[in-house]
Amino acid sequence: MAIESLRRPASALATELSGELTTAAGPLVMAHERLLPIAPGLAPLFGVEVAGADAPLGLMRGHTVMCGGPAAMSCALAIAAAPSRAGSWVAVVGESRLGPLAAAEAGIVLERTVFIDDPQRGDPASVLSALIDGIDVVLVPSSLLSALSPSLVRRAQSRAQSRGAILLVAGHTAAIVADLHLTTRVHAWEGLGEGFGHLRRRRIGVELDRRRGRPTRGDVWMPGAPGDAEMGSAEMAVSSGGSVVPLRRTG
Amino acid sequence: MVWCPAWPLTAAVLSGRAGRGPQFDPAAPLMVMHGQRVMCCSPAARREGVRPGQRKRQAEGACPHVVIVPNDPDRDARCFEPVVRSIGELVPLIDVESPGSLLLATRGPSRYVGGDIALADRLAELATMGLADALDASGGFGIGIADGRLAAALAARSAARLGRPIVVPSGPVDTATFLAPYPVSVLVSTVGCDPQLTDLLERLGLRRLGDVAALSAVDLLDRFGATGSALHRLCSGTDDSSPAAVPPPPDFTVQQSFEDPVPQLDMLVFATKSLADHIDGELVGRGQLCTRIVVEAESEHGETSRRVWYRAEGLRSPAIVDRVRWQLDGWINGSDPPSAGIILLRLTPTDLRTDSGRQQGFWGERSQADDDAAKAITRVTGLLGPQSVRVASWCGGRDPRDAYELVPVSEVGADGRGHSTRPVIPPPWPGALPTPSPAIVHTDPLEIDVLDANGRRVMVNGRGSISAPPDLVVHSPDRSRIVQWAGPWPVEERWWDHRFRRVARFQIVIEHPLGPQALLVEISGGRWFVVGEYQ
Numbered sequence: 001m002a003i004e005s006l007r008r009p010a011s012a013l014a015t016e017l018s019g020e021l022t023t024a025a026g027p028l029v030m031a032h033e034r035l036l037p038i039a040p041g042l043a044p045l046f047g048v049e050v051a052g053a054d055a056p057l058g059l060m061r062g063h064t065v066m067c068g069g070p071a072a073m074s075c076a077l078a079i080a081a082a083p084s085r086a087g088s089w090v091a092v093v094g095e096s097r098l099g100p101l102a103a104a105e106a107g108i109v110l111e112r113t114v115f116i117d118d119p120q121r122g123d124p125a126s127v128l129s130a131l132i133d134g135i136d137v138v139l140v141p142s143s144l145l146s147a148l149s150p151s152l153v154r155r156a157q158s159r160a161q162s163r164g165a166i167l168l169v170a171g172h173t174a175a176i177v178a179d180l181h182l183t184t185r186v187h188a189w190e191g192l193g194e195g196f197g198h199l200r201r202r203r204i205g206v207e208l209d210r211r212r213g214r215p216t217r218g219d220v221w222m223p224g225a226p227g228d229a230e231m232g233s234a235e236m237a238v239s240s241g242g243s244v245v246p247l248r249r250t251g
Numbered sequence: 252m253v254w255c256p257a258w259p260l261t262a263a264v265l266s267g268r269a270g271r272g273p274q275f276d277p278a279a280p281l282m283v284m285h286g287q288r289v290m291c292c293s294p295a296a297r298r299e300g301v302r303p304g305q306r307k308r309q310a311e312g313a314c315p316h317v318v319i320v321p322n323d324p325d326r327d328a329r330c331f332e333p334v335v336r337s338i339g340e341l342v343p344l345i346d347v348e349s350p351g352s353l354l355l356a357t358r359g360p361s362r363y364v365g366g367d368i369a370l371a372d373r374l375a376e377l378a379t380m381g382l383a384d385a386l387d388a389s390g391g392f393g394i395g396i397a398d399g400r401l402a403a404a405l406a407a408r409s410a411a412r413l414g415r416p417i418v419v420p421s422g423p424v425d426t427a428t429f430l431a432p433y434p435v436s437v438l439v440s441t442v443g444c445d446p447q448l449t450d451l452l453e454r455l456g457l458r459r460l461g462d463v464a465a466l467s468a469v470d471l472l473d474r475f476g477a478t479g480s481a482l483h484r485l486c487s488g489t490d491d492s493s494p495a496a497v498p499p500p501p502d503f504t505v506q507q508s509f510e511d512p513v514p515q516l517d518m519l520v521f522a523t524k525s526l527a528d529h530i531d532g533e534l535v536g537r538g539q540l541c542t543r544i545v546v547e548a549e550s551e552h553g554e555t556s557r558r559v560w561y562r563a564e565g566l567r568s569p570a571i572v573d574r575v576r577w578q579l580d581g582w583i584n585g586s587d588p589p590s591a592g593i594i595l596l597r598l599t600p601t602d603l604r605t606d607s608g609r610q611q612g613f614w615g616e617r618s619q620a621d622d623d624a625a626k627a628i629t630r631v632t633g634l635l636g637p638q639s640v641r642v643a644s645w646c647g648g649r650d651p652r653d654a655y656e657l658v659p660v661s662e663v664g665a666d667g668r669g670h671s672t673r674p675v676i677p678p679p680w681p682g683a684l685p686t687p688s689p690a691i692v693h694t695d696p697l698e699i700d701v702l703d704a705n706g707r708r709v710m711v712n713g714r715g716s717i718s719a720p721p722d723l724v725v726h727s728p729d730r731s732r733i734v735q736w737a738g739p740w741p742v743e744e745r746w747w748d749h750r751f752r753r754v755a756r757f758q759i760v761i762e763h764p765l766g767p768q769a770l771l772v773e774i775s776g777g778r779w780f781v782v783g784e785y786q
Binding site: 087100111119133198 | 631763766
């Protein structure tokens with residue numbers, strides 16, 4: 001085959017191959033177009049400089065992000081919030097327990113958010129691929145992925161990779177090997193006492209594990225500044241330890 | 252202006268004859284009450300001494316056998332529609348102010364029929380066509396032709412009293428002369444002027460419109476601002492705000508009834524195709540686009556399915572067919588299917604707009620992401636059914652479960668333009684929990700048990716105090732110690748009906764191997780539930 005093609009004139013070969021080559025190479029995509037914004041609070045974890053940027057770019061399109069641990073949902077919402085505010089759409093699939101109020105508080109723009117019922121009633125493969133084709137951030141609970149067949153999950157993941165959608169998994173599951181794996185643990189809740197106060201924020205330890213490279217760790221206040229998770233320093237944790245305003249019943 | 256002094260009475264007589272309400276005799280004394288006052292009365296009642304604005308007792312004192320006609324603005328508007336349509340045959344652009352009163356620009360039509368007087372006669376003929384003696388109940392139409400809204404309205408009122416059309420010569424001087432003798436109080440009923448303002452004018456000694464027109468426009472502007480200068484323009488006959496004339500809304504409703512009930516979806520969808528093509532053809536001919544459509548279907552046994560569909564980009568024929576298919580598929584193959592075949596299919600386009608084509612936004616408008624998302628949403632709606640794809644719509648409430656309602660995207664559209672009730676920043680709600688809100692909300696609350704240090708269930712009494720501090724959460728077989736808590740925050744909701752609910756809410760933080768875990772719990776009827784988790 002190769003020798004035959006070499007015998008033909010080079011121009012004819014070039015025409016013949018050009019179609020094949022363009023599809024193989026795909027359209028030219030600049031590096032920054034492959035990135036979505038990340039919440040400034042989480043940016044240091046991703047090794048992104050915060051300086052000056054409202055929502056620095058740091059989330060690679062096509063990546064699968066899994067958030068595990070006791071603050072998984074809040075962490076997933078924080079990650080979805082920055083792209084949502086930058087104009088991306090968010091689809092929440094098969095998670096009827098997610099509170100839209102909490103999503104709005106996390107900074108997700110509800111005008112660009114759709115809530116989809118559990119696709120297992122219908123055709124989950126078609127539903128997931130339709131969403132991945134058109135919507136930038138697809139949030140699925142880990143329970144849904146565990147319930148689907150492994151081959152379907154793998155296909156969804158590779159489709160997300162080729163279409164440049166973020167598959168965001170809330171909760172830990174072995175059904176998928178994520179590109180970015182965030183594990184959360186809650187250090188302490190602030191604002192609540194023994195019979196007084198109200199929940200204000202919590203300090204969360206986040207560990208980011210990439211498939212390649214060393215894991216990074218950091219502590220985050222959630223909620224931080226309105227709409228994003230704020231990266232807290234050790235001093236902040238000490239200084240804001242006892243700022244509870246006690247509210248007691250008086251009569 | 253064409254004006255009828257007591258249209259509700261004519262409407263009542265007409266709808267009585269059409270079998271849609273009680274019968275009334277147009278020649279008998281009739282009146283309509285609104286807010287304890289007589290709103291309008293028939294000429295027969297007027298002869299007996301009944302006047303608009305009287306109390307019921309006064310009116311019945313003047314005329315003991317007066318018949319009270321119920322007030323029903325919908326009926327009035329419905330009965331007025333044929334009048335608008337028949338006048339619409341002659342004059343295409345009509346501004347219907349209220350049932351019984353319409354305004355039209357006369358310059359073109361009067362040239363067409365040969366002068367203002369000829370036009371007035373022609374209008375009277377068209378308006379009274381088909382009404383016959385039902386018009387006796389209201390005293391007939393008054394037709395007034397004049398420059399400006401105020402002069403035309405006053406001319407029409409005088410015309411109704413005289414029983415012949417009045418034409419005021421054109422030009423500011425003639426108009427001002429015509430207006431001058433009227434008292435300022437007519438401004439309230441004709442141009443919607445604030446009654447307090449006319450009251451003030453009277454107390455200032457400006458009793459007639461001519462008095463106001465005699466003042467300098469600058470002085471009125473100085474004293475009353477923009478209202479003052481508008482007032483001067485009105486009274487001096489130089490008001491040039493033309494009637495906001497729009498064509499009467501065409502009715503694009505199409506329906507198909509089937510002689511034999513149709514049970515199969517395919518046949519219905521096929522029938523829909525021709526209906527949708529008809530609507531699409533009509534709209535394309537007018538350069539319009541339908542963005543909201545009502546689809547109704549009725550079975551042989553009288554069960555109906557009615558749903559509103561919205562699409563911001565407009566519903567062309569294939570999109571309409573898709574939506575009808577989704578709706579009927581959900582109905583026929585759903586949990587509550589009709590017990591017989593379909594006999595009627597009706598499509599009513601409700602929101603129309605000019606088809607201006609589509610253009611990609613430059614800044615802040617529709618982007619490629621929005622288009623891609625819209626395609627994905629349509630596809631998923633087709634796969635899972637219209638009820639399965641929803642968007643959050645703000646409705647408020649003190650409970651995190653109530654603050655947003657998920658509504659099907661097919662009814663409101665995905666871009667937030669279809670529903671009007673979503674604030675950019677949701678307003679604070681009295682009694683709502685402070686932020687942050689629980690990320691996980693259990694719509695079906697999880698029952699738990701909350702125990703005090705002695706192992707007894709913690710209770711909240713009617714005055715909102717707890718029996719003992721909570722110590723332990725039991726969700727068998729797990730037992731978790733409570734490390735922080737706050738509450739009770741009692742809530743009494745909807746005490747006025749059967750949905751009455753009395754709960755006390757707590758925020759608690761329990762021990763967990765992976766760090767403290769915060770929950771929103773509530774006690775209701777002596778049982779504890781987890782409402783939300785701050786995950």
